[in-house]
Amino acid sequence: xxxxxxxxxxxxxxxxxxGLMCAxxxxxxxxxxxxxxxxxxxxxxxxxxxxxxxxAEKEMTLDVAQRxxxxxxADGYRVxxxxxxxxxxxxxTRAAIANSYRNAxxxxxxxxSAKRVGADGIETYFYGRDxxxxxxxxxxxxxxxxxxxxxxxxxxxxxxxxxxRVPAVLVECGFLTNPTEAAYISNSSYRQKLxxxxxxxxxxxxxxxxxxxxxxxxxxxxxxxxxxTKVSKSKRSRKKSSKSSKRKxxxxxxxxxxxxxxxxxxxx
Ligand SMILES: [Zn+2]
Numbered sequence: 001x002x003x004x005x006x007x008x009x010x011x012x013x014x015x016x017x018x019g020l021m022c023a024x025x026x027x028x029x030x031x032x033x034x035x036x037x038x039x040x041x042x043x044x045x046x047x048x049x050x051x052x053x054x055x056a057e058k059e060m061t062l063d064v065a066q067r068x069x070x071x072x073x074a075d076g077y078r079v080x081x082x083x084x085x086x087x088x089x090x091x092x093t094r095a096a097i098a099n100s101y102r103n104a105x106x107x108x109x110x111x112x113s114a115k116r117v118g119a120d121g122i123e124t125y126f127y128g129r130d131x132x133x134x135x136x137x138x139x140x141x142x143x144x145x146x147x148x149x150x151x152x153x154x155x156x157x158x159x160x161x162x163x164x165r166v167p168a169v170l171v172e173c174g175f176l177t178n179p180t181e182a183a184y185i186s187n188s189s190y191r192q193k194l195x196x197x198x199x200x201x202x203x204x205x206x207x208x209x210x211x212x213x214x215x216x217x218x219x220x221x222x223x224x225x226x227x228x229t230k231v232s233k234s235k236r237s238r239k240k241s242s243k244s245s246k247r248k249x250x251x252x253x254x255x256x257x258x259x260x261x262x263x264x265x266x267x268x
Contacts, residue, residue, distance in 0.1 A: 033103060034104070035078045035101040035104040036072050036079050036080070036105055036202060037080045037082065037097055037104050037107070037166075038080070039065070039083075039106060039108035040058070040065035040081070041108055041111075041170075043086055043089060044086060044087045044088025048061065048113075050114070050177065053113055054182070055185070057176055060111050060185055060191070061110055061111060062085070063188075063191050064191050064198075065109050067191060067195035068195040069081060072202065075203065077202075080097060082094045091159045094108075094160050095159070095160050096163075098165075098168065099164065099165050101166070105166055105205075106167070106169070107134075107138065107169055108161075108170040109171060109198070110171065110172050111173055111176045111185060112174065112176070114177050114178075117177055117178060119177065119178060120178040121149035121150060122146050122149070123153070123171075123172045124153050124154070125154050125155070125156050125169065125171075126161060126225075127155060127157055127161035128164075131169055132153070132222065132223070133167075133222065134168075137200075137201040137204050137208050138171055138201030138205075139171070139223055141197040141201040142201065145193060146173075146193075146197070147184065148181055151172075152223070152225065153223040153224070155225050155227045155228060167205075207220050
């Protein structure tokens with residue numbers, strides 16, 4: 001019996017190893033070794049956008065995030081959502097979720113707003129240099145797949161981007177305050193298209209090459225970007241020099257509020 005037992009053990013061990021190897025290769029083929037943390041901007045009492053805005057940003061971000069989750073899960077990615085319904089999740093928690101997974105990437109979905117109704121277009125933000133390829137790929141697909149103007153890749157110190165220790169991007173998928181873009185975004189097939197394009201960027205992020213790369217022709221060009229970090233810093237230092245109560249209030253503000261305040265400023 002000991003002999004049979006050992007044989008049995010060996011068979012189990014071989015089968016287990018084979019199983020693990022299959023899992024590993026499937027993982028490599030589908031990209032499922034990466035955890036994609038999808039962050040639907042805003043939620044709960046944080047509606048997103050600007051006062052008086054007709055379409056709630058928090059609803060559109062959640063819808064696109066859920067669509068993105070389905071696409072990526074079908075591709076074999078492990079997907080984690082920072083929120084699955086209409087709840088307020090503090091920005092620190094959102095970043096902490098991203099940081100709690102090894103080999104994760106963080107994709108925050110937002111829609112833009114501005115007092116100037118004519119403001120339109122797609123823009124993608126990153127902060128850390130290692131996030132630029134992901135920002136480039138996501139922006140490349142979303143901007144080229146949308147009828148909206150391309151506002152470019154931008155580097156800015158949004159809270160969730162600064163705090164994430166994994167490649168992290170924030171994509172602004174158009175302006176809800178622009179009647180033309182709001183009409184597009186109100187259409188579910190357009191929101192599905194946005195999710196599909198973001199997913200394509202995630203899938204293709206390792207194929208981003210700079211134009212000077214020895215790889216020759218770029219599969220997806222590493223995007224040049226508008227550096228807005230200095231603007232943010234001067235704004236922050238001005239705020240710091242004001243009353244400390246203001247500073248405390250500011251620290252509780254959501255990133256989205258911060259983002260929208262900046263959008264207003266930018267568009268003013
Ligand atoms: Zn937002």
